[in-house]
Amino acid sequence: DGGITQSPKYLFRKEGQNVTLSCEQNLNHDAMYWYRQDPGQGLRLIYYSQIVNDFQKGDIAEGYSVSREKKESFPLTVTSAQKNPTAFYLCASSRRGITEAFFGQGTRLTVV
Amino acid sequence: LAKTTQPISMDSYEGQEVNITCSHNNIATNDYITWYQQFPSQGPRFIIQGYKTKVTNEVASLFIPADRKSSTLSLPRVSLSDTAVYYCLVGDRGSSNTGKLIFGQGTTLQVKP
Numbered sequence: 001d002g003g004i005t006q007s008p009k010y011l012f013r014k015e016g017q018n019v020t021l022s023c024e025q026n027l028n029h030d031a032m033y034w035y036r037q038d039p040g041q042g043l044r045l046i047y048y049s050q051i052v053n054d055f056q057k058g059d060i061a062e063g064y065s066v067s068r069e070k071k072e073s074f075p076l077t078v079t080s081a082q083k084n085p086t087a088f089y090l091c092a093s094s095r096r097g098i099t100e101a102f103f104g105q106g107t108r109l110t111v112v
Numbered sequence: 113l114a115k116t117t118q119p120i121s122m123d124s125y126e127g128q129e130v131n132i133t134c135s136h137n138n139i140a141t142n143d144y145i146t147w148y149q150q151f152p153s154q155g156p157r158f159i160i161q162g163y164k165t166k167v168t169n170e171v172a173s174l175f176i177p178a179d180r181k182s183s184t185l186s187l188p189r190v191s192l193s194d195t196a197v198y199y200c201l202v203g204d205r206g207s208s209n210t211g212k213l214i215f216g217q218g219t220t221l222q223v224k225p
Contacts, residue, residue: 035215044215045212048213099146103154103155103156106154108153
């Protein structure tokens with residue numbers, strides 16, 4: 001089955017630790033995205049990538065980092081510099097230049 | 113991407129038709145209008161996309177007037193399972209697309225029995 005997979009579904013970390021969220025897709029999509037969603041809020045764009053080895057900051061990139069070494073993978077690292085990392089993180093992919101995106105099931109990160 | 117404006121919330125009853133309107137006054141010539149649905153603790157799901165007039169699929173209809181400055185998502189005979197947040201996005205499908213998919217606050221639809 002083609003799709004986009006995020007892992008893990010739930011993640012707990014201690015304050016001050018970096019943590020990496022996984023996102024893998026087998027849809028052969030060029031574009032991938034990371035969003036953050038806080039309770040009762042919409043999605044905010046963290047980073048996006050249109051092609052391998054290239055990515056751009058979204059609206060709230062501070063405290064996050066990404067890499068795009070493979071077309072299928074777009075991991076997100078939440079660094080200790082992110083002041084309020086507890087949130088629901090969503091990864092998406094689409095064909096380049098197309099606004100129909102496919103989303104993963106999300107990772108709920110809790111930092112204690 | 114063109115900025116969009118939607119109502120924050122709407123209430124409806126089972127069996128009714130629900131219409132959610134999105135304003136996008138600055139829509140560009142090459143922009144398409146896309147709607148997504150999100151259930152709690154899940155990623156958004158694509159519902160429908162259109163450029164002008166009317167588009168219909170098995171889930172919804174999308175009405176776009178001639179000036180394209182607004183669009184209306186129509187959900188026929190809603191059920192409790194249609195309770196969700198609905199997002200309207202406007203963007204260019206062509207190669208000039210900057211790649212940013214920007215979601216607004218969305219419209220929270222509450223369907224009551």
